Amino acid sequence: EAQVTQNPRYLITVTGKKLTVTCSQNMNHEYMSWYRQDPGLGLRQIYYSMNVEVTDKGDVPEGYKVSRKEKRNFPLILESPSPNQTSLYFCASSPGRTGQPQHFGDGTRLSIL
Amino acid sequence: GEDVEQSLFLSVREGDSSVINCTYTDSSSTYLYWYKQEPGAGLQLLTYIFSNMDMKQDQRLTVLLNKKDKHLSLRIADTQTGDSAIYFCAESKGNTDKLIFGTGTRLQVFP
Numbered sequence: 001e002a003q004v005t006q007n008p009r010y011l012i013t014v015t016g017k018k019l020t021v022t023c024s025q026n027m028n029h030e031y032m033s034w035y036r037q038d039p040g041l042g043l044r045q046i047y048y049s050m051n052v053e054v055t056d057k058g059d060v061p062e063g064y065k066v067s068r069k070e071k072r073n074f075p076l077i078l079e080s081p082s083p084n085q086t087s088l089y090f091c092a093s094s095p096g097r098t099g100q101p102q103h104f105g106d107g108t109r110l111s112i113l
Numbered sequence: 114g115e116d117v118e119q120s121l122f123l124s125v126r127e128g129d130s131s132v133i134n135c136t137y138t139d140s141s142s143t144y145l146y147w148y149k150q151e152p153g154a155g156l157q158l159l160t161y162i163f164s165n166m167d168m169k170q171d172q173r174l175t176v177l178l179n180k181k182d183k184h185l186s187l188r189i190a191d192t193q194t195g196d197s198a199i200y201f202c203a204e205s206k207g208n209t210d211k212l213i214f215g216t217g218t219r220l221q222v223f224p
Binding site: 035043050103 | 117121146148153154155156157158161201203210211212214215216217
């Protein structure tokens with residue numbers, strides 16, 4: 001089954017404790033992206049990757065890192081999480097050709113205390 | 114600038130039609146999308162339309178695009194309780210895969 005898998009689905013942690021949210025897709029997609037969803041703001045792009053070893057900032061990259069060492073994986077790293085990063089996070093992927101829709105994971109709800 | 118706007122709430126009676134509206138500002142958008150988000154779930158692609166089209170119909174869903182006014186709408190015929198969800202419109206930027214999302218419209222269907 002074609003899917004985008006995120007882990008964990010839920011996480012409660014404390015300020016400053018490094019965490020990683022994993023994202024994996026099994027569709028051989030070139031393009032991957034991370035979004036955060038906040039009430040009243042919709043989804044905002046954090047980082048994206050056009051292909052292996054190619055990453056770039058989205059609209060709200062501060063406080064986040066990503067890597068793309070393999071085509072299927074695109075982890076999101078919070079080196080020193082803060083409460084304002086409490087949010088619902090989505091990973092998405094697409095073939096990378098214009099107009100091909102993005103497929104989304106089920107989301108990761110992060111709470112930073 | 115980049116801005117996609119939607120009304121926040123819509124309430125309809127079961128069996129009626131729902132119309133969810135969206136306005137965008139970027140005239141270079143090539144594709145416009147509608148996604149559905151059910152509680153606790155990710156975003157499910159409902160339909161999308163290329164910017165040179167005026168209308169697209171897919172079963173109960175009809176998408177209308179007014180490119181001159183930069184207005185996009187999603188009509189759901191015979192709305193059911195299972196249609197209750199948040200609906201996001203999104204535009205893609207030119208030749209990139211970047212999506213700009215609206216704030217989402219929460220559709221509530223009552224019996």
